Amino acid sequence: MKDEVTEESEKEKAKEVEKEIEKKGFFSKIKDKFSKDDNSEEKEKIAKEKKQAEEEGKKAEKEKKAAEEKAKKKEEEKKQREKEKKKAEEEKNKAKELAKRKSEEEKKKTEEIKQLESKRKKAEEEKKRLEKDKKKAEEDRKKADDAKKKADEAAKKAKETEEKKKAKKAQEKAEADHLKLEKEEKLAKENEKRLKEEEEKLEKERQKAEEDKKLLEKEKKAAEKEKKKAEEEEKKAEEEERRLDEERKQAEEEAKIAEKKKGFFSRLKDKFTKKEEEIEKKEEPEKAEEEKKSFLDKVTSTFTKKSINESKFNDLFWDLEVALLENNVAVKVIDKIKDDLREEIVDKQISRFEVEETILKVLKKSIRDILTFDKIDLLKKIKDKKEPFVICFVGVNGSGKTTTIAKFMRYLHNNDITCVVAASDTFRAAALEQLKTHADNLNVKLIKHDYGSDAAAVAFDAIQYAKQKNIDVVLVDTAGRLHSNTNLMEELKKVVRVTKSDFTMFIGDSLTGNDAVEQAEKYDELIGVDGIILAKADIDEKGGATISTSYVINKPILYLGTGQGYDDLEEFDIEKVMDKLGL
Ligand SMILES: Nc1nc2c(ncn2[C@@H]2O[C@H](COP(=O)(O)OP(=O)(O)O)[C@@H](O)[C@H]2O)c(=O)[nH]1
Numbered sequence: 125m126k127d128e129v130t131e132e133s134e135k136e137k138a139k140e141v142e143k144e145i146e147k148k149g150f151f152s153k154i155k156d157k158f159s160k161d162d163n164s165e166e167k168e169k170i171a172k173e174k175k176q177a178e179e180e181g182k183k184a185e186k187e188k189k190a191a192e193e194k195a196k197k198k199e200e201e202k203k204q205r206e207k208e209k210k211k212a213e214e215e216k217n218k219a220k221e222l223a224k225r226k227s228e229e230e231k232k233k234t235e236e237i238k239q240l241e242s243k244r245k246k247a248e249e250e251k252k253r254l255e256k257d258k259k260k261a262e263e264d265r266k267k268a269d270d271a272k273k274k275a276d277e278a279a280k281k282a283k284e285t286e287e288k289k290k291a292k293k294a295q296e297k298a299e300a301d302h303l304k305l306e307k308e309e310k311l312a313k314e315n316e317k318r319l320k321e322e323e324e325k326l327e328k329e330r331q332k333a334e335e336d337k338k339l340l341e342k343e344k345k346a347a348e349k350e351k352k353k354a355e356e357e358e359k360k361a362e363e364e365e366r367r368l369d370e371e372r373k374q375a376e377e378e379a380k381i382a383e384k385k386k387g388f389f390s391r392l393k394d395k396f397t398k399k400e401e402e403i404e405k406k407e408e409p410e411k412a413e414e415e416k417k418s419f420l421d422k423v424t425s426t427f428t429k430k431s432i433n434e435s436k437f438n439d440l441f442w443d444l445e446v447a448l449l450e451n452n453v454a455v456k457v458i459d460k461i462k463d464d465l466r467e468e469i470v471d472k473q474i475s476r477f478e479v480e481e482t483i484l485k486v487l488k489k490s491i492r493d494i495l496t497f498d499k500i501d502l503l504k505k506i507k508d509k510k511e512p513f514v515i516c517f518v519g520v521n522g523s524g525k526t527t528t529i530a531k532f533m534r535y536l537h538n539n540d541i542t543c544v545v546a547a548s549d550t551f552r553a554a555a556l557e558q559l560k561t562h563a564d565n566l567n568v569k570l571i572k573h574d575y576g577s578d579a580a581a582v583a584f585d586a587i588q589y590a591k592q593k594n595i596d597v598v599l600v601d602t603a604g605r606l607h608s609n610t611n612l613m614e615e616l617k618k619v620v621r622v623t624k625s626d627f628t629m630f631i632g633d634s635l636t637g638n639d640a641v642e643q644a645e646k647y648d649e650l651i652g653v654d655g656i657i658l659a660k661a662d663i664d665e666k667g668g669a670t671i672s673t674s675y676v677i678n679k680p681i682l683y684l685g686t687g688q689g690y691d692d693l694e695e696f697d698i699e700k701v702m703d704k705l706g707l
Pocket residue numbers: 519520521522523524525526527528604659660661662663684685686687688692
């Protein structure tokens with residue numbers, strides 16, 4: 125302020141000086157005019173004054189300059205001061221700004237510190253909590269350890285007692301098994317012995333039968349010769365009779381007396397063959413009895429009716445027996461037929477013309493009896509069982525098992541029953557292919573393993589498959605084997621046992637006649653047979669197997685195979701069979 129005041133006053137001073145200079149100029153102008161008037165003294169004075177004025181002007185000029193310079197300087201100083209002031213102002217602002225920023229930063233810091241503090245607090249709390257948790261966890265673990273220890277001890281104890289029990293059981297089982305094994309061994313030995321004895325017996329019987337057959341053949345030939353001879357003799361006798369008749373008539377006419385009786389008897393006698401004469405000779409006691417009868421009785425009974433005794437019956441039966449044997453009828457069946465006939469004929473009064481008829485009648489009845497067995501409704505059995513029904517087909521090679529199984533697939537399908545087939549004939553190379561072809565043709569699932577694998581395992585797999593797929597029947601095709609092969613029979617036994625076979629079907633070849641019967645007997649004895657199918661009945665002309673198999677093993681024939689097509693399986697029908705046998 126002081127500076128500004130000084131500044132102002134300096135300016136005014138300069139102005140006054142200026143004015144004074146101007147004044148002086150005017151004065152000098154006037155003075156110049158005056159000077160023209162010329163007065164020496166005056167002139168001197170004026171010059172003096174002029175000089176003085178000039179000096180004063182110069183001085184004023186100098187002062188003005190100095191004042192101006194001073195003003196200029198002052199101005200510059202003012203500018204400098206303003207500059208400094210501005211600078212100071214700026215610095216002040218800067219400082220203010222800085223202070224503001226500092227205070228904000230400080231505020232932020234405080235805030236951060238506050239936050240950190242709270243975080244720290246939180247962390248501390250968390251730490252405390254964790255420690256607490258840890259402590260708890262440790263306690264829990266300790267508790268768990270204790271519990272585990274206890275449990276372990278308990279388990280150890282339990283295990284010990286359990287093991288003791290197990291050991292005891294195992295010991296008991298081992299003892300039982302041992303006993304069982306011993307028993308089984310004993311049984312097996314006994315069975316073996318029995319089988320051997322039976323085999324020997326059978327062999328003896330077979331030899332005997334063969335000898336008998338030979339003998340019979342000889343006898344048959346002899347008998348035939350005799351028969352021819354007898355026929356010739358009968359012819360002769362007839363001629364003789366005719367001659368005698370004529371003679372009798374002649375004698376009747378000639379005498380009509382005595383000798384009549386004797387001539388009649390001799391005529392009757394002549395009527396019989398030599399054989400019959402022999403028979404009647406043996407019947408002497410009966411003859412004595414006959415003599416008590418009235419004459420008429422005697423004549424008519426001797427003439428029309430005849431009592432056939434055992435030996436005469438055997439004679440009579442002979443031809444039939446040979447015929448039955450030739451037609452493959454089993455000896456057991458022939459024996460039954462003979463018994464039936466004996467009962468109806470021996471010691472019965474039968475007209476000699478009725479003998480043939482009676483024999484035929486009794487034979488028919490006897491065979492009808494043999495073929496009448498309790499029927500088994502296999503389809504019903506299958507439908508009644510909830511689980512898969514297992515049928516094992518057994519029999520020797522080539523008897524027709526595989527073909528019959530194929531027919532069975534079709535038969536079951538026709539009756540709305542589903543089935544799966546097990547290729548348990550792992551023995552023969554072509555067996556699997558043969559069965560596969562049939563199964564493919566008939567859209568039936570086939571379960572198979574490799575050749576030579578375990579037959580029972582294949583069957584077991586098929587049963588599992590049937591269970592899973594809800595299939596009604598499992599058909600098991602087994603390998604054919606001779607009943608004399610013990611190993612293979614054991615294997616077959618295993619198949620039947622493992623599958624828990626619901627029905628074991630024996631397949632017999634009709635053509636093999638008595639062999640089929642023998643096989644059926646053996647299979648039934650060794651593995652148990654539930655029913656029979658006789659294959660190839662269409663090409664069997666003898667019928668012996670059909671008549672005999674069922675009777676010998678006392679099991680029903682369920683079906684007959686009547687060809688090689690899938691539909692060639694017929695339910696057993698006694699009427700059809702009797703018809704085919706011509707009975
Ligand atoms: N004529 C006829 N042949 C049959 C019959 N059953 C089976 N066969 C034939 O007998 C032969 C053996 O049959 P197969 O089923 O292979 O016997 P497997 O060895 O017991 O399985 C085959 O050629 C069949 O075609 C049948 O009922 N009638």
